[in-house]
Amino acid sequence: MTTAALIVAAGRGSRAGGGLPKQYRQIGGEPILARTIRALLTCKQVDLLRVVIHPDDKLLYEDTAPDDPRLGPPIIGGSERALSVKLGLEAMAEDPPNKILVHDAARPFVTQAAICDVIEALVDYPGALAAVPVVDALRREEDGLCADPIDRTRAWRAQTPQGFHFDEILAAHRANTDPMAADDAELARAAGLSVKLVESNAENFKITTPNDFARAERQLSVALETRVGQGYDVHAFASGEKVTLCGVDIPFDKTLSGHSDADVSMHALTDAIFGALAEGDIGQWFPPSEAEWKGADSAIFLEKAMERIRARGGVLINADITIVCEQPKIGPHAQAMRQRLAEIMMVEVGRISVKATTSERLGFTGRSEGIAANAIVSISL
Numbered sequence: 001m002t003t004a005a006l007i008v009a010a011g012r013g014s015r016a017g018g019g020l021p022k023q024y025r026q027i028g029g030e031p032i033l034a035r036t037i038r039a040l041l042t043c044k045q046v047d048l049l050r051v052v053i054h055p056d057d058k059l060l061y062e063d064t065a066p067d068d069p070r071l072g073p074p075i076i077g078g079s080e081r082a083l084s085v086k087l088g089l090e091a092m093a094e095d096p097p098n099k100i101l102v103h104d105a106a107r108p109f110v111t112q113a114a115i116c117d118v119i120e121a122l123v124d125y126p127g128a129l130a131a132v133p134v135v136d137a138l139r140r141e142e143d144g145l146c147a148d149p150i151d152r153t154r155a156w157r158a159q160t161p162q163g164f165h166f167d168e169i170l171a172a173h174r175a176n177t178d179p180m181a182a183d184d185a186e187l188a189r190a191a192g193l194s195v196k197l198v199e200s201n202a203e204n205f206k207i208t209t210p211n212d213f214a215r216a217e218r219q220l221s222v223a224l225e226t227r228v229g230q231g232y233d234v235h236a237f238a239s240g241e242k243v244t245l246c247g248v249d250i251p252f253d254k255t256l257s258g259h260s261d262a263d264v265s266m267h268a269l270t271d272a273i274f275g276a277l278a279e280g281d282i283g284q285w286f287p288p289s290e291a292e293w294k295g296a297d298s299a300i301f302l303e304k305a306m307e308r309i310r311a312r313g314g315v316l317i318n319a320d321i322t323i324v325c326e327q328p329k330i331g332p333h334a335q336a337m338r339q340r341l342a343e344i345m346m347v348e349v350g351r352i353s354v355k356a357t358t359s360e361r362l363g364f365t366g367r368s369e370g371i372a373a374n375a376i377v378s379i380s381l
């Protein structure tokens with residue numbers, strides 16, 4: 001049973017103002033579409049994601065799309081939303097998934113609960129859509145005056161994702177002759193499919209007008225929190241010819257002993273990240289009792305920690321590492337270490353600091369029995 005998702009991002013967003021199509025404009029320093037893609041990829045039940053884009057937006061899209069094996073190549077859309085969805089479905093029809101979620105690019109605040117609930121509803125119904133009950137009183141307007149009330153009993157505001165069994169919604173789109181069709185739930189109903197209303201929440205609003213951008217920024221500033229984490233590690237020297245620190249090999253007349261490559265500074269950094277996330281420590285994620293990690297490149301550990309930040313919708317703000325040893329000299333390698341860490345962590349090098357100190361010949365580091373490392377990170381969740 002495979003579940004795919006289709007993000008519709010082919011519109012021009014003319015009501016939002018501004019130069020760029022709205023889905024490529026930034027909120028909280030990141031394009032809306034990048035946030036929407038991440039929200040869907042965070043859902044482990046989504047096996048494949050495709051994005052329908054405007055033909056003029058290919059370069060914009062390339063700059064926006066993350067690297068993820070579940071994200072397929074973009075699909076060129078049409079002039080109206082219904083046509084774009086149809087083109088998206090047709091492009092997936094060769095190797096069709098069982099279920100498909102259709103989602104608006106301009107709804108970056110969709111919750112994991114809404115995505116999961118829509119997928120879940122497809123077990124019992126051919127269609128399902130995220131929606132919220134209308135709570136405000138509704139009034140008809142006549143000549144600028146308040147006229148008759150509209151009964152809001154059983155009225156819901158439709159959102160996305162809207163989910164369907166793939167073959168059925170594709171058939172509904174093929175049968176549709178109205179390019180201005182409201183949404184996929186409407187087409188499904190026209191094809192005789194019952195569509196379950198799945199209660200979502202108001203945060204999953206569609207960014208449409210200039211005011212909505214301000215609302216989105218407010219929502220983000222409430223949602224974001226800054227966290228710090230710290231890590232500490234020690235490895236002893238053993239006989240050898242090099243040490244590996246922050247992913248850089250330094251020729252030396254000893255090596256560091258350990259189960260993996262004994263990259264003490266990368267271990268401290270990895271632990272600092274797990275600490276900021278409150279997700280345990282490196283030993284829990286990669287037990288030294290498991291033969292798999294023997295001699296392992298510690299980059300694997302750091303990549304996992306970074307993946308956890310991203311999975312929780314966060315970003316790394318900065319990392320500061322201090323290596324404590326008398327020898328080898330760290331200074332000449334510090335820049336290469338920053339570069340290597342930035343590469344592994346997929347962040348700009350300006351966010352990474354690597355520095356070193358001796359311990360004035362005091363203690364185990366002073367007696368050159370081993371190397372200690374401290375790391376502090378700050379992340380935004």
Ligand code: MG
Pocket residue numbers: 233234235258262263264267
């Ligand atoms: Mg270690």
